[in-house]
Amino acid sequence: MRFFGIILAALVAVPAQGEAIQQTKGSFEDKFRQLEEHLPTPNVYRTGSGAPGHAYWQQEVDYKIKVALDEHARTITGSETIVYQNNSPDTLTYLWLQLDQNRFSKHSDAYETMEMGGAEKKMRYTTLRYLARTEQQEWGFNLTRVQSAGADLNFAISDTMMRIDLPKPLKPGASFTFDIDWNYNIPEGKAMGARGGYQPYERDGNDVYFIAQWFPRLAAYTDLQGWEHKQFLGTGEFTLEFGDYDVEITVPGDHIVGSTGELQNAKDVLSKEQRDRLKKAETADRPVFVVTHEEALENEKEGSSSTKTWHFKADNVRDFAFASSRKFVWDAWGVKLPDSNRTVMAMSLYPDEAMPLWDKYSTQAIAHTLDTYSRYSFEYPYPVAWSVHGPIGGGMEYPMITSNGYPVEITKDKDGTEQRTYSRRTKYGLISVVIHEIGHIYFPMTVNTDERNWAWMDEGINSFLQSLAEREWEANYPARRAMTGGVIPYMTSPDQNPIMTQSDSIIGYGPNAYTKPAVALNILRETVMGRELFDFAFHEYSRRWKFKRPYPADFFRTMEDASAVDLDWFWRGWFYTTDHVDIAIKGVTHARINTGDPNVENPINREKDQKEKTYIGEMRDAQSGTQRRVDRFPDLLDFYNENDDFIVTEKQKKAYASKLKGLKDWEKELLKFGHELYFIEFENIGGLVMPLVLDVEYEDGSHEEVRVAAEIWRENAKTVSKLLVRNKAIKSVTLDPYNELADADVNNNSWPAKPVMSRVELYKRETSRNLMKEVLDGSAEMDKAPE
Ligand SMILES: [Zn+2]
Structure with a gap:
């Protein structure tokens, strides 16, 4: 039946459940515990x-x-x-x-x-x-x-x-x-x-x-x-x-x-x-x-x-x-x-x-x-x-x-004609x-x-x-x-x-x-x-x-x-619980396999290092043409000014060669595995563990639907990381693209984050009550009434 009439008393009781098995160390939550x-x-x-x-x-x-x-x-x-x-x-x-x-x-x-x-x-x-x-x-x-x-x-x-x-x-x-x-x-x-x-x-x-x-x-x-x-x-x-x-x-x-x-x-x-x-x-x-x-x-x-x-x-x-x-x-x-x-x-x-x-x-x-x-x-x-x-x-x-x-x-028009609508x-x-x-x-x-x-x-x-x-x-x-x-x-x-x-x-x-x-x-x-x-x-x-x-x-x-x-x-x-669904995409890490070859890895590391060391002070100094001491005394420059930490040394080359010698052919092959690795990190905010349903969009414009069973949460119900190994670059990831998960907050369902579209309605501030005008207007109407 679907009749909702008078609401009767609702008593809430916290059920005293058997606590024979308890997690007494750490904060592990067993959402998969058998019933x-x-x-x-x-x-x-x-x-x-x-x-x-x-x-x-x-x-x-x-x-x-x-x-x-x-x-x-x-x-x-x-x-x-x-x-x-x-x-x-x-x-x-x-x-x-x-x-x-x-x-x-x-x-x-x-x-x-x-x-x-x-x-x-x-x-x-x-x-x-x-x-x-x-x-x-x-x-x-x-x-x-x-x-x-x-x-x-x-x-x-x-x-x-x-x-x-x-x-x-x-x-x-x-x-x-x-x-x-x-x-x-x-x-x-x-x-x-x-x-x-x-x-x-x-x-x-x-x-x-x-x-x-x-x-x-x-x-x-x-x-x-x-x-x-x-x-x-x-x-x-x-x-x-x-x-x-x-x-x-x-x-x-x-x-x-x-x-x-x-x-x-x-x-x-x-x-x-x-x-x-x-x-x-x-x-x-x-x-x-x-x-x-x-x-x-x-x-x-x-x-x-x-x-x-x-x-x-x-x-x-x-x-x-x-x-x-x-x-x-x-x-x-x-x-x-x-x-x-x-x-x-x-x-x-x-x-x-x-x-x-x-x-x-x-x-x-x-x-x-x-x-x-x-x-x-x-x-x-x-x-x-x-x-x-x-x-x-x-x-x-x-x-x-x-x-x-x-x-x-059923309503009546002014002329008394009956109108039936629904x-x-x-x-x-x-x-x-x-x-x-x-x-x-x-x-x-x-x-x-x-x-x-x-x-x-x-x-x-x-x-x-x-x-x-x-x-x-x-x-x-x-x-x-x-x-x-x-x-x-x-x-x-x-x-x-x-x-x-x-x-x-x-x-x-x-x-x-x-x-x-x-x-x-x-x-x-x-x-x-x-x-x-x-x-x-x-x-x-x-x-x-x-x-x-x-x-x-x-x-x-x-x-x-x-x-x-x-x-x-x-x-x-x-x-059995009042948890809800709110899963968030916390972040995405894009990785490739480290080849171990100094000729390949050192330039990558150099670029990363330079990016990390970018600093506004240095940039402004360079822009304003600041004269440094080494500019005034060039003889202060030495080996370390000419070589950074990422030059390829003979020692590194030898180490790489000997590492290769210790590897089997199939292992060597894997060092050249050219796929992109994407570690997508999810956070469970609502409490309910659920399957992950993803729309993955690639740089080439193609889309892929990825479905991951809820069991991904079995060892950690709070955060999990899903690895996607693909031979093309990912442009965006959307969680629950077809509204099937009852996810309560969709603001955290996209990587990179997307703005929520809305329309802003303009309104006027309500004026406060003017009793004097209210009385005057009212009496004006009353004057008119007998006409
Ligand atoms: Zn019913």
Whole structure:
């Protein structure tokens, strides 16, 4: 999800890491130290290669739900039967469920620990609206029945978590069936910073509903963490168990419903014409309207007192959400997957207020995501993919269905004519958010990562894939997220923490969980591993963990295991520290091989000596024709005045001849090696060790791209020298010529140094306040006013 609402408290803790191995002499920093000491020990559930082990297990939870949406009361009333299948080797005595709606209660941890960050003088209207709504109404789940086989169950509620005590211990392999009835007030999505809810439309008085995190659902129980039941504070999303869903949704009779799963009773809820249009859409070459714009406008004019029940089934999903409104325009398009030839229905639901924009881009962006993500990871595993213009500002994902923002701007001209426009930001914002949220159906809805703990595993990996899809949409797509430059302000700021930080403690959720890992993975692909090795390893990670639950170590280990590239330094630097990239070219030394021949070397040394001895005083004396003593008494001149230290002596010649005699032919040959030697010295200012990417320009005008692996830093992470042996002279060297390293300071990236080009803007100094004039001008205006 990419919704940034109210910022919650962020506690920074310095991790107390094992210090068993320490550098206690000198200042050597081992940036290549292997990560094992920080990773969980491999076992039968998760192997050292990063793959699921032979005894890997996960729980299964199946739901049968009946739910009714009351649009007048804006409430949800539901009844569910849950079958919990214990596939773990452990006997369980209680179950934990998530009650996500409870986070809107004024007694919730989320609300009570909300920190205003010194905002006492200024507050956003939207923040006060959230505070006011929370105080004004009762929010959260109202549970009316918690039973198993007709008998009440003991349970306890702790904020957004609920423990159900099992009547008898649940053995490995056994299952437990129980029922919960509930209701709750639906929050207004934008006002409450919710991931679902309703959005009211003033013009016609109708709502758009996106109903999410709406039923009591089982928390995850895993081999690595036990129960995953950290409280829901609003930021760290969730992880759940896979299972099968059978859901009957009762809504006003004129509503259109989009949902996780496949519709079971089209005949009861869709007209013959709508069913025909859907059929046509399966094989059409572009999206087809199932409900047209005109029909939607007609539909929203009058309400309905009847109800209809839409029946959906979804297999092997880890959650369930749905959307409902009488305002919906509906377009659909069958997208054929290249490997299996299976057809996925890409569909969008949006009100008139989202046109013209959504009708052009939403379903196309879904199809584009299915096309690109399926190539980089695995084929889209579900039958449908929805993009709904929902009641939240950014976007939010659930299996097969996503809620996305970005409406058009509707204004009125002076003569009352309506104008509909959208900004560049809105256009690309919509395409990007659809790619992003549909992308989440792969990660984490299929590769079941845990955002309550590790936001980067779905937001970062998904933002990375999003950047690949965006680059395939059009050239120079304004993809803000994966550009290396975008992450530099965050990576150089003191207000940050490592990517490996639990979700709710992250400082700067956007740059930390989305941008930095997306940039890191792009660097891994383009600069460190190369596309071929990276893509193979990433496919392997996706394949291994599809419909399973990986943790960070499983990703780190798989990427190495499948590529034969030691990446511990990369994970360590980018994911475990707050170092940034700033590599400087400190200097270049140009050298040639010393021949040892006095006839060659002595004149070179003489020239060097003369250069070094150049001195302004001597120069001015010579210019002014100063008379020296030896000019007045020439007999003071002797041998040393006629011969400098660089004359070639017989002794030197003999020494050279005897040195040659002691050399083998191939050694003698090397003394004549005529190449130019360039020692380029680099300094690591930012802390992150990185590959060196150089554009070398030669005196003859030609260019060479030089790439040096990060391992050059393995013995000295602060300064290194790279030797280039070339048979032509170098004119200039530029570090990171294609902006791939996220280097924070480019002023030190060139030899010889280059000026930074800029434009200086002229401005006038502001005059100070003239109260007398202000009053006079004001009264002059007031005089005029009555005219
Ligand atoms: Zn996301």
